[in-house]
Amino acid sequence: MNRLLQAVNVEKGFHHGGIYNPVLKSVNMTIERGEFISIMGPSGSGKSTLLYSISGLDRIDRGSVRFGEENLQDLNGKERIG
Numbered sequence: 001m002n003r004l005l006q007a008v009n010v011e012k013g014f015h016h017g018g019i020y021n022p023v024l025k026s027v028n029m030t031i032e033r034g035e036f037i038s039i040m041g042p043s044g045s046g047k048s049t050l051l052y053s054i055s056g057l058d059r060i061d062r063g064s065v066r067f068g069e070e071n072l073q074d075l076n077g078k079e080r081i082g
Helices: 047-055 077-081
Strands: 003-016 019-032 062-067
Touching: 003 047, 019 047
Parallel strands: none
Antiparallel strands: 003 019, 003 062
């Protein structure tokens, strides 16, 4: 199979009241073409943040996300969601 998406050491958090709240910490995952996955967890555990981050809809704080051969961090906003 071919790699469709790869996340390496992805970190993402939010600032609230001057305090940084990490949501994703060193997330690593690879999804191969044709593979089905599910993302499960309790409310507030970061599922939506992960999906927004690996889809390119939201910028990550650290790490890298590759979709095929493209590194999403190298793309501008229009290229990421276009």
